[in-house]
Amino acid sequence: MSVRRAPQRPATDLASRPVISFRHPGYTAAVLDIILALPRVDKVASESDKFGVHHATALLACQIIANNAFNGYLSTNRESPMRITTAADGVLTDDEYFFIVPGNIAYAVVPSFQDWKFPHVEFRNQLWWPDVATGLDDLVRRCAVTQCTYVLEKAHLVPQDQRTWYLRNAMQKYSHNGLQDIDNKRNLLNLRIDLRRTLDNKDWVVAPKPTGSNPPFAYAVHVLGSDAPAAEFHTTWHNSEVLNLQDNSKAYLFARFAWAVIQGVKPFILAGVSRNVARVVVDNQGTPTWKTGPESAKVLDEQYGGGGSKGATPRNKRSRITSAADSEAEEDDECTPFDPLELDTCLERIKRQREEE
Numbered sequence: 001m002s003v004r005r006a007p008q009r010p011a012t013d014l015a016s017r018p019v020i021s022f023r024h025p026g027y028t029a030a031v032l033d034i035i036l037a038l039p040r041v042d043k044v045a046s047e048s049d050k051f052g053v054h055h056a057t058a059l060l061a062c063q064i065i066a067n068n069a070f071n072g073y074l075s076t077n078r079e080s081p082m083r084i085t086t087a088a089d090g091v092l093t094d095d096e097y098f099f100i101v102p103g104n105i106a107y108a109v110v111p112s113f114q115d116w117k118f119p120h121v122e123f124r125n126q127l128w129w130p131d132v133a134t135g136l137d138d139l140v141r142r143c144a145v146t147q148c149t150y151v152l153e154k155a156h157l158v159p160q161d162q163r164t165w166y167l168r169n170a171m172q173k174y175s176h177n178g179l180q181d182i183d184n185k186r187n188l189l190n191l192r193i194d195l196r197r198t199l200d201n202k203d204w205v206v207a208p209k210p211t212g213s214n215p216p217f218a219y220a221v222h223v224l225g226s227d228a229p230a231a232e233f234h235t236t237w238h239n240s241e242v243l244n245l246q247d248n249s250k251a252y253l254f255a256r257f258a259w260a261v262i263q264g265v266k267p268f269i270l271a272g273v274s275r276n277v278a279r280v281v282v283d284n285q286g287t288p289t290w291k292t293g294p295e296s297a298k299v300l301d302e303q304y305g306g307g308g309s310k311g312a313t314p315r316n317k318r319s320r321i322t323s324a325a326d327s328e329a330e331e332d333d334e335c336t337p338f339d340p341l342e343l344d345t346c347l348e349r350i351k352r353q354r355e356e357e
Contacts, residue, residue, distance in 0.1 A: 014039055014223070014231035020053055021096040022062050024268070025078045026106040032271040035065050035099065035109055036264040039226035041238050042091045052093035055086050056128070057207050057222055061261040062099040067108050067278040067292065068119045070126055072101045088128075089210045108278040108292040111269045111304050113162065113259045115279045117290045118169040123254065129208055130217045132250045137176065139185060140244040143192040145221060145237060153196045155189045157252035158182055159259065168280070168288050174251040186249040195237075202260040203230045206242050206253050219245060219253065224260060269304050272297050 017040040027033035038058055040051035055074075063070050074097045075081040081100040086092060101107040110116045119127075142149050158166050166172070166182045175184035191199065198204060203225035208217040219242045223234040245253070269275060277300070278292045 010232035010235040012228050012231040012235070014041060014226055014234045015228050017051055017226075018095065019226060020058070020092060020094070022058065022074075023078070023096055023098045024107075024109070025081065025098045025100060026276070027273075031273045032268060035268045036061055036261065038264075039223065039230075039234075040093075041223045041234055044091050044093060050093060052091040054207075054209065054222070055084075055090050055092050056088040057209075058092055058097075059088075060127075060207075060257070061264070064116070064258045064261060065109055065265050066099060066101055067110050068117065068122065069101045069104075069107060070119070070122055072099055072107075074098070075100050106276055108276045109265055109268065110262055111265065111275075111277045111279065111300065113262045114165055115277075115290075116165075116258055116262060117278075117280070118171065118251075118255060120170075123251065127254075129250055129254060130215065130219075132219070132245045132248055132253070134245055134247050136244065136247050137185065139188055139190055139246070142190065142244060143195060144189050144242050144244045145195050145240055146192050147243070148192050151193045152190045153193050155191045155196045155199055156182065157187050157189060157249065157256040159200070159256075162259070168282075171251065171255065174248065186246040187252045188246070190244065198225075198230075198233055201225070202263055203233055204237070205257045205260045207257060209239055224264075266304070269300050272301075275300060 019037040019039050021034045022036040022038070023029075023033045024035050025033075036058075038053045038061070040053060042052055042054050044050040044052060059072075059074055062074070063072050066072055073083045074092070075084060076094055076097060078098050081098060083100075084092075084097070123129075139154070141152065143152060158171060160182060163182050171182075171187075172178060172180055172184075175181075175186055204221050204223045206219050207222040209220040209222070210216060211218050221237045221240045221242060223230060223238045225231075225233070269277070274294050274296050276292065277295050278290060279295075280288050280290050282288050
């Protein structure tokens, strides 16, 4: 018997590679036109020392950020925006690309996941993500990436703290019987604790990648982070197949992808200039309406300038309701910030307090 040597430290080459920028053609670089930056995580097959990012994955991220502009494409030129010729499963290697929406140079961007509207129709009829047909209707007690059976945690694909978004977007229709809440099994995945933590840190997402065989696509790890810890993770797990997915869980995987990539738009939103944005407005009956239009730098900073891991989430959710009842709620010091769907409950409490006085 002998002591096994300690493993070598994972390589961190990714951290030294320059990111690829995706720009909005309706703004100039002087006011920060970058809507997304992605690390060079994918190797060009024909050149061992050249790296970039999977075209289809990057394109979808831009389309989501641009308010589900699924007709959009990438170009290398702002003034003459010809569609790039790189295959969908190819690797983008240029330093920058422009995301073009035909006929709409000033397209709106989604400032936060809470503002994003799940594209039910397009998701069903247009998007290229493959169906998940594993036959599994219960969680497998094994990590979906490492295949380990120890230190497992249940990960929510649509995060638990996004319950309001889940209900507002009718995501229960994708559960087993179309009625279940955010804790339904199709929205859960067993992961080893370190994989779970890095997933929630937006270091990686699950996305379809080409297999080179049959079936042509498989769901795999795609790394979004580029700092030293994420670079170590990339060395070990990038493009690893994700197993044990629940049958028909594609919608929740897609929502998790959107939740992670929308975080990347925060520097664009908080650049200190007016932006054309797509936002959800909820009335005092809890009815959501998705609207697009310009918003001032001051308002964007007030509503999306909060720090922390949640990033581009509204700082003050009350300001998203435009009603007389909203003004009444703000006057009461006892009423803490709340989600618009909880408006009636909060106002009822205020009414009782004033009656007692």
